């Protein structure tokens with residue numbers, strides 16, 4: 472056991488636990504008080520995950536050997552009592568209390584992608600809609616952040632709080648700035664700042680990249696339904712720009728839902744994509760609550776219902792859904808029940824609220 476010194480008093484430091492992943496046999500170490508997921512990411516091992524709050528369940532895995540416990544204050548809401556009884560854990564909420572062997576899927580390592588903390592300078596704040604801000608962030612010289620389209624970063628706030636924001640462009644050679652689309656939640660801790668006192672040249676601290684949304688695709692040529700509500704458009708934009716950059720021939724149906732016209736804050740860009748990729752990318756904007764003054768002549772109702780109206784059979788499709796948790800869950804449930812979507816073909820990034 473190692474000793475450290477705190478306020479002049481020698482304190483025993485718990486030894487690190489060794490975690491072995493099955494079936495790969497890959498291993499890493501985890502410290503007391505650290506989630507197994509954080510430990511893996513810190514050491515460059517990418518395990519499936521998304522919200523990091525216990526809500527989405529993407530980091531579900533089975534502990535086959537050893538002792539693990541829930542981190543103090545963590546809420547593994549996505550884990551049923553039955554799953555817990557079978558040794559399942561949510562790795563974002565679980566700490567190792569002994570060496571562990573865990574049965575877990577792994578995401579193939581992408582060279583260059585590693586979770587880092589960085590100071591970033593705000594270089595531009597642009598209102599895309601009355602309640603949506605485009606925020607551009609510049610990392611320090613030579614410290615470009617490498618990430619995959621669909622990933623997100625956490626903005627680090629005082630008091631160990633953090634807020635997640637999707638990266639709205641794919642990482643590109645020669646482009647270092649990070650683009651975020653942030654919706655104002657009145658009374659919100661961080662978005663209140665973004666729409667209040669945050670200004671160009673301010674410095675924020677971020678950590679990332681996180682999330683494995685959008686990284687399951689590989690060389691799939693299955694037709695894709697891209698489904699966004701509100702600022703859920705940000706990671707979807709990164710995926711579309713990635714498809715454009717790689718010259719992908721994959722058929723894509725992009726559905727973007729909002730309440731009123733201004734919620735589709737980059738409608739013109741989507742129309743441009745649809746025109747440039749005629750026959751490959753279809754764009755379907757859908758409004759649920761447009762006032763008559765919007766003069767909206769397009770589709771109306773819930774955006775996921777519009778997908779079902781157009782696609783009675785989703786058994787051959789992959790679905791990428793981002794934004795409001797209620798929309799993501801309705802799509803997951805109804806696409807499977809009413810259109811035969813395979814559970815494994817549904818990839819989601821639900822913008823769940825974060826603690827603190």
Ligand SMILES: Cc1cc2nc3c(=O)[nH]c(=O)nc-3n(C[C@H](O)[C@H](O)[C@H](O)COP(=O)(O)OP(=O)(O)OC[C@H]3O[C@@H](n4cnc5c(N)ncnc54)[C@H](O)[C@@H]3O)c2cc1C
Nearest residue numbers: 634635636637652653654659660661662702705822823824
């Ligand atoms: C993986 C991930 C990616 C995300 N990406 C984006 C993004 O690209 N753009 C973006 O605008 N947001 C995104 N979010 C949501 C974002 O992280 C924050 O939750 C949100 O901006 C609110 O932060 P806040 O500090 O202003 O509000 P808080 O102080 O956290 O909350 C204020 C009030 O709003 C409620 N609330 C918090 N978050 C939400 C929400 N998402 N929807 C509805 N009510 C909420 C809280 O329960 C509380 O009542 C993402 C979330 C996750 C988990």
